[in-house]
Amino acid sequence: MLPDDALDRLVDGSNQIANLCRQNKIEQWEIIAMQSYGHQLDIEAGKISLAAGGGEGGYGIRVIEDGKFGYAHLVDLKSADNAIKQALSIARISPSIKGFSLPSSQETEEVKGLFDKRILSVGPEELLQQADSILSEVSSLDKRAVVTGGGLGVSATAGVLTSSEGIDHHGITTSHGLGVQVSIDENDQLTSSWQGESSKKLIDKVPNCIASSVDWAQKTRDPIKVDSGAEDLPVLMTSEGLGSLFSIVVSSAIRGERLTRMESFWSGKQGEQVLANDLTLIDNARMEGGSSSSSRDGEGVPTQRQVIVDSGKLVGSLWSTRDSAKLVAEGKIDKASTTGSASRGGHQSPPVTTCSNLELISSSKSSSIDELLERMDSGYIVNSVMGAHTANPTSGDFSVTTSSILRVQEGEVIGAIKQAGLSGNMAKALTKDVFLGDDVRVSGGSMHIPDILLMQGLRVNPI
Amino acid sequence: MVLAKSPIEDAYDNARRYLDEEKIRSALQEASDFGASYAEVRLVSITDSSVATRDGQLERAIPGQEVGATMRVLANGAWGVHSTTDIESIPSQVESTVRLAKAVAERRSSKDKPVSLADVPIIEDSVHWIPEKDVRVTELEEKLDLLNVLYENSKDDKKIASVICGWHDEHIHTEFMSSEGMNRVWSFQRSLINATVTARDGSDVVSYRTRHGGEGGLELIEQCDLATLGSDAKTSAIRLLKAERSPSGKLPLVADRDLTGVYIHEALGHPCEADLVAAGDSCLDGKLGQKIGNDIVTVIDDPTIRGGYGAHPIDDEGLDTKEKCLIKNGVLTDYLNHRESAHHFGIEPNAGARAQDGLHHPLVRMSNTLIKGGTHNDLDELIEDIEYGVYACGSRGGQVDTGRGSFQFAAQEAWLIENGSITTPLKDVSVSGLTLQILKDVDGLTTDSRLAAPGFCGKGQTVPVGDGGPIMRIKEALVG
Numbered sequence: 001m002l003p004d005d006a007l008d009r010l011v012d013g014s015n016q017i018a019n020l021c022r023q024n025k026i027e028q029w030e031i032i033a034m035q036s037y038g039h040q041l042d043i044e045a046g047k048i049s050l051a052a053g054g055g056e057g058g059y060g061i062r063v064i065e066d067g068k069f070g071y072a073h074l075v076d077l078k079s080a081d082n083a084i085k086q087a088l089s090i091a092r093i094s095p096s097i098k099g100f101s102l103p104s105s106q107e108t109e110e111v112k113g114l115f116d117k118r119i120l121s122v123g124p125e126e127l128l129q130q131a132d133s134i135l136s137e138v139s140s141l142d143k144r145a146v147v148t149g150g151g152l153g154v155s156a157t158a159g160v161l162t163s164s165e166g167i168d169h170h171g172i173t174t175s176h177g178l179g180v181q182v183s184i185d186e187n188d189q190l191t192s193s194w195q196g197e198s199s200k201k202l203i204d205k206v207p208n209c210i211a212s213s214v215d216w217a218q219k220t221r222d223p224i225k226v227d228s229g230a231e232d233l234p235v236l237m238t239s240e241g242l243g244s245l246f247s248i249v250v251s252s253a254i255r256g257e258r259l260t261r262m263e264s265f266w267s268g269k270q271g272e273q274v275l276a277n278d279l280t281l282i283d284n285a286r287m288e289g290g291s292s293s294s295s296r297d298g299e300g301v302p303t304q305r306q307v308i309v310d311s312g313k314l315v316g317s318l319w320s321t322r323d324s325a326k327l328v329a330e331g332k333i334d335k336a337s338t339t340g341s342a343s344r345g346g347h348q349s350p351p352v353t354t355c356s357n358l359e360l361i362s363s364s365k366s367s368s369i370d371e372l373l374e375r376m377d378s379g380y381i382v383n384s385v386m387g388a389h390t391a392n393p394t395s396g397d398f399s400v401t402t403s404s405i406l407r408v409q410e411g412e413v414i415g416a417i418k419q420a421g422l423s424g425n426m427a428k429a430l431t432k433d434v435f436l437g438d439d440v441r442v443s444g445g446s447m448h449i450p451d452i453l454l455m456q457g458l459r460v461n462p463i
Numbered sequence: 464m465v466l467a468k469s470p471i472e473d474a475y476d477n478a479r480r481y482l483d484e485e486k487i488r489s490a491l492q493e494a495s496d497f498g499a500s501y502a503e504v505r506l507v508s509i510t511d512s513s514v515a516t517r518d519g520q521l522e523r524a525i526p527g528q529e530v531g532a533t534m535r536v537l538a539n540g541a542w543g544v545h546s547t548t549d550i551e552s553i554p555s556q557v558e559s560t561v562r563l564a565k566a567v568a569e570r571r572s573s574k575d576k577p578v579s580l581a582d583v584p585i586i587e588d589s590v591h592w593i594p595e596k597d598v599r600v601t602e603l604e605e606k607l608d609l610l611n612v613l614y615e616n617s618k619d620d621k622k623i624a625s626v627i628c629g630w631h632d633e634h635i636h637t638e639f640m641s642s643e644g645m646n647r648v649w650s651f652q653r654s655l656i657n658a659t660v661t662a663r664d665g666s667d668v669v670s671y672r673t674r675h676g677g678e679g680g681l682e683l684i685e686q687c688d689l690a691t692l693g694s695d696a697k698t699s700a701i702r703l704l705k706a707e708r709s710p711s712g713k714l715p716l717v718a719d720r721d722l723t724g725v726y727i728h729e730a731l732g733h734p735c736e737a738d739l740v741a742a743g744d745s746c747l748d749g750k751l752g753q754k755i756g757n758d759i760v761t762v763i764d765d766p767t768i769r770g771g772y773g774a775h776p777i778d779d780e781g782l783d784t785k786e787k788c789l790i791k792n793g794v795l796t797d798y799l800n801h802r803e804s805a806h807h808f809g810i811e812p813n814a815g816a817r818a819q820d821g822l823h824h825p826l827v828r829m830s831n832t833l834i835k836g837g838t839h840n841d842l843d844e845l846i847e848d849i850e851y852g853v854y855a856c857g858s859r860g861g862q863v864d865t866g867r868g869s870f871q872f873a874a875q876e877a878w879l880i881e882n883g884s885i886t887t888p889l890k891d892v893s894v895s896g897l898t899l900q901i902l903k904d905v906d907g908l909t910t911d912s913r914l915a916a917p918g919f920c921g922k923g924q925t926v927p928v929g930d931g932g933p934i935m936r937i938k939e940a941l942v943g
Contacts, residue, residue, distance in 0.1 A: 044738070044741075045741065046743075047570070047572075048567050050544060050567065051541075051542070051563040051564065051566065052544035052824065053545055053563065054533075054545045054546035055549060057548055058529065071523060072526050073525065073527045075528065075531075090524045090526075124566060125566065148742050148744040185743065190867055192866050229711075229712060230711035230712060230943075261624065261625055262663055263624065348527055386869070387861065387871040387872070387895075390862075390871075390893065392859075395669055399873060399891050399893035399943045401870075401941075403867050403869050419867075419897070419941075421711060421942075421943030459711060459943075461711045461941065463897075
C-alpha cells in the first residue's frame with residue numbers, strides 16, 4: 001500500500017522547500033509534508049458497490065518574521081518558491097504577535113499503538129473478504145437486515161515536520177475503519193441504524209458495532225405512540241448517541257482562546273464547579289492507540305495527558321503556541337503557554353488548537369445498563385441524533401431529532417418512538433445527577449465516553 | 464510525463480491543459496484492452512485563498528494550489544477507482560484498477576444488476592465561465608478592505624464580544640476524458656464572505672453567523688451591501704441575548720427563504736438523489752409520478768443559475784448541466800441522477816453528478832435547489848391567520864435520514880407568531896418532520912422565490928450548494 005520510499009520522498013521534498021526558505025533568508029520556517037495511501041470499499045444496497053485506492057498529500061509552509069506569520073500549501077514542488085513568497089508577503093502584512101516564535105525541539109517518548117505493520121499489507125482482496133464477512137454477519141443476525149450504505153477502508157499516512165528551530169520528526173501512522181447503515185424494510189416500515197468503528201490497528205474480526213447496528217434497526221421497529229407532548233425527563237444517552245453532541249459542544253468549550261475571549265460557556269469559571277463533582281474530563285493525546293493520539297502535536301511540541309476538569313472543577317484548557325502568545329500579547333491573560341494541543345487537518349491548514357482524545361470518567365462506581373435504567377425509572381434511551389452539528393457550541397444549547405429512541409417506564413424498555421425532538425443545554429445537563437455506564441466506547445470521532453444517564457436538563461418531544 | 468503542464472505554469476490561461484491528452488487516451492485504451500467497458504480520467508486543479516480576521520485583525524491568509532485526479536473504470540458491471548495527487552502515476556495504475564473492478568464484480572450474485580451507464584452525447588469542447596473580476600488576481604489587501612466593512616458594521620455595540628470574519632475564493636479547473644471520446648475542459652470561480660458575531664451579556668453568550676457568496680469572482684462580494692450584512696448580524700446577535708426558549712410541539716411554522724431552502728434541501732432534495740433511491744435508502748423509492756406534496760409545491764434543482772453557490776457548467780461525468788424539475792404541483796416528477804442511476808431507473812440522465820474535488824468520485828448531488836413561488840404577496844399575508852406559531856429565520860444547518868424520511872433543521876433566530884403578529888424573539892429553534900407528511904402540509908408560499916445564503920452539503924463529500932425559495936408556511940411542524 002505504502003511505497004517503500006514514501007517517507008524518503010517526503011523528507012526530500014521538505015528539504016527542497018527548506019533550502020528555498022534558507023535562500024529566501026526567512027527568519028523562521030516550518031514545513032509539514034503528508035502523504036496518505038489507502039484502499040476503500042463502498043457498500044450500497046447489500047453489496048459492494050465500488051472499490052477504490054490511491055494516495056494524496058502535499059506540503060504546507062508556515063513562515064514567521066517578527067512575530068508575523070504567513071502560510072501557503074501546495075502539491076507540486078515546482079510551485080514551492082511561489083508558495084514561500086506568497087506566505088512571506090502575507091506575513092509582512094499580518095499583525096505582529098509579541099513573543100510568538102516557533103517551538104524548538106524537545107525530547108519525548110513515542111506514543112504506542114499508532115502504527116500497525118499488518119495494515120500495510122492489506123490489499124483490496126483482504127478488504128473485500130472483510131466486507132463479505134460483514135455482509136454475511138448482518139444477514140445471519142437478521143435475514144431482513146440489509147447494509148444500505150457504508151464502507152470500509154485502510155490507510156497509511158507518512159508525515160514529516162521540519163523547522164528552522166531544529167524540529168525534524170517523521171513517521172508513519174495507520175488506520176482501519178468501517179461503518180455500516182443497516183436497514184430493515186418490511187411491511188411498509190423502514191428502520192435503520194448507523195454504527196462504525198475505527199482503529200490505528202488492524203480490525204481483524206467483525207466488530208461489535210455491526211451487531212449493534214442490526215440490534216438498533218430491530219428494536220426501533222413497531223413504534224408505540226406517546227401522547228405526552230414535550231416532557232423534561234431523564235435520558236440515557238448511549239455513547240454513540242451522545243458522542244457527536246459532546247464533541248461539538250464540549251471540545252470547543254475547553255480551548256484556551258475561547259475561554260479567555262469569553263466565547264465559551266465555561267469562560268470565567270476557572271477553578272469553579274462546571275461538571276457534577278464526581279466527574280473528571282481529560283484530554284489525553286498520549287492514549288495508546290487513540291484515534292487522536294500523537295507523540296507531538298502539529299507544531300512538534302510533545303503532547304500530554306491533561307486534566308481539564310478535576311472532580312467537577314475547571315482546572316485546565318488547551319493551547320497552541322500561537323494562541324497562547326497572542327492572548328498574552330493582547331493582555332487578555334497574564335500567562336499562557338502551549339499545551340501541545342495544536343493539530344492540523346492536513347497539509348492545507350496551519351496548526352489550530354483542538355482537543356485530542358477526550359475522556360469523561362467518574363469517581364463514583366460505574367453502572368450497568370440495567371442499573372442505569374433502574375435509576376432512571378421513567379424516561380428515554382437515545383442511541384443517535386440528527387442535527388448534532390446545529391448545536392450551539394458557544395452556549396451549549398442544542399435542539400436535535402432522533403429516530404433511534406426507546407421509551408422506558410419503571411426501569412423497563414416498553415417500546416420505540418418513531419421520532420422525537422431532544423433539546424436542552426449540554427453544559428447544564430452535565431452539572432448534576434449524571435451517572436456513567438461501565439462500557440466506555442469511542443464515539444463522535446475521539447470522545448471516549450460510556451453510556452451516560454442525564455437525570456435533568458433534557459426535554460423530549462415525541463411525535 | 465502525464466502532466467503536459469505544471470498547474471502553476473500559465474496559471475491564469477483558461478485555454479491551458481494540464482493532462483497530456485495522448486498519454487491519457489493511451490491509458491483509457493489500455494483500460495479497454497484489460498477489459499473495461501468504460502473508463503474516464505478527471506483532473507481538477509483548484510487555486511484558492513482563505514482569509515480570516517478576528518476583531519478586525521488578520522488572523523490568517525492561506526493561498527493554495529491543489530491538483531488531483533481520479534480514474535474510474537467500469538469492468539464486468541462494477542466500478543474500480545484510483546485517486547491520486549501523483550498525476551503521473553495514473554497510467555501505471557490502469558491494470559490494477561480494472562482488476563479491482565473485476566474483483567468487485569465477481570462478488571455480485573446473478574440477481575444483482577450489473578452497473579451500466581445511460582447513453583449521453585459525446586462532446587469535445589471547453590467551457591469557461593469567466594468572472595468579471597478574477598479572484599486569482601485579487602490582492603489580499605482588497606479582500607481585507609471588504610472584510611473590514613463587514614467587521615466595522617457588526618462590532619459596534621458593547622455587547623458584541625467578538626467578530627470573526629472569513630473569506631474563501633476558488634478557481635476550479637476541470638479536465639475530463641473518457642474512453643467514449645468525451646474530452647471536455649471547464650472552469651469557473653466561487654467567492655464567499657462570512658461573519659460570526661458573538662454577543663455576551665453577563666453569563667449569556669450567543670453567536671450569529673451570516674454569509675454571502677456564490678459562483679463568480681470578486682464582483683459578487685463587491686455587489687453585496689456588506690455594511691447592512693454586518694449590521695443585521697449584529698442586531699440579530701444582540702436580539703438573541705434576550706430571546707426566549709422555543710415552545711415545543713406541533714405548531715404552524717413560517718420559514719424565511721434561508722430556512723425554506725434548507726428545508727427543501729434536506730426534506731426533499733436528498734431523498735430525491737437516485738443513488739440513494741437505488742440503494743434502498745430513500746423514502747421516495749417507487750414514488751415517481753405520485754402526488755407527494757401540496758399542489759402549490761414545485762421544486763427545481765438548477766446548476767445553471769449563475770451566481771448560485773451550487774452553479775457549475777458541466778457535471779463531473781462531463782454532461783452539460785440543466786434545470787431539473789423534481790416536483791411539479793405536488794407530483795414527484797424526477798430524481799436527481801448520474802449516468803449509473805439514470806440507467807438503473809430507465810430515466811433521462813440529468814447531469815446530477817458532482818465530486819468534492821479531483822480526489823473523489825462523483826455522487827448524485829444537488830446544486831441550486833429552490834421551491835418556486837406561490838401566490839401570497841408577503842410575510843404579513845402568510846401569518847395573518849396564524850393564532851399561535853413560529854416564524855423561523857436563517858439556517859444553522861440540517862440533516863436527513865433519507866430512508867426513514869425524517870429530517871431536522873435548525874434556525875438561527877425565530878419569533879413567536881401570536882394572533883397574526885410577530886412577537887417574542889426565540890432562540891435555538893429546530894424543526895423536524897417526515898418528508899412524506901410535511902410536503903403535504905406546505906400551505907402558503909410568497910410569490911418571490913430566489914436563492915438564499917450559500918451553504919455546504921455533506922454526503923461523505925462536501926460540495927457547495929445554493930438553496931432557497933419564497934417565504935413558506937407549513938400548517939404544522941414539530942418545533943423544538
